[in-house]
Amino acid sequence: MADAEVRVAGSADTPEIARIQVSTWRSAYADVLPVEVLDSMDPAEAREQWEEAVGGDSAHVLLAAEGGWTVGFCAAGWAPEQEVAAADGTAPDDAGATALVSALVVEPRWGRRGHGGRLMGEMAQRLHQHGATRGIVWLPEADEASRAFFHSVGWAPDGTMRTLDAGGRPVREMRFTGSLELHFVQ
Structure with a gap:
């Protein structure tokens, strides 16, 4: 594998973040979300939202790169x-x-090259340094890959579910939680 790194995202990274979000969601959630919802995702709008997140102080945004590629x-x-x-x-x-x-x-x-684990590990350290002790994430019930990943870092469902309206189709999400002192399991 070429050199891999995790770094803090900057405003120059927002076009790539938006592109990755839109293209990955269209692929990964094709069986979860209606095609109309996925087709309506606007990369320019996503970029604006990521510019706010990267430029603000309420969120940490990290980027994974390999061999010069985001x-x-x-x-x-x-x-x-x-x-x-x-x-x-x-x-x-x-x-x-x-x-x-x-x-x-x-x-x-x-995928399957350790980027998710590196991102999550670095994020957990940063959050812990700012006083957080526990994390949560909401995952579509049908997203088996994400559920498996969060299980692999020691997080588990806490029994809380919610249903979102995705263009007229209900999408059930489950909340996972865990310590920010991650324990990677294979």
Whole structure:
């Protein structure tokens, strides 16, 4: 494998982040989301949103690269209270120390080369350094690859589910949670 690295994303990286997000979602979620939703994803709009995230101070955005190619990214920050709350709306005792991984995307052609693990490992360290002790992520129930990945870092479903409206099609998501002191399992 060529040299692989993880680094903080900058504003010059947002076109690649947007391209990776749109192309990967269109591929990975073709069986989960309606084609109309995937086709309506606008790379220019995604780029604007990533420019806000990269330029703001509420999220950490990391980039994975291999041999000069951008291959994936991870975004995370403090978990909003409604994201970490129990199904009955009550906040757990550690709500203030919980981070939300809002995106972890590696292009499929670069998969199985350790990029996801490097991104998640670096992100967990950064979040932990800022006082977070636990993380959460919402995953489509049908996304077996992402569920397997988060299991491999020691995270597990916490029993909380939600249903989103994706262009008229319900998409069930499950919340995974785990320590930011990751334990990679094969």
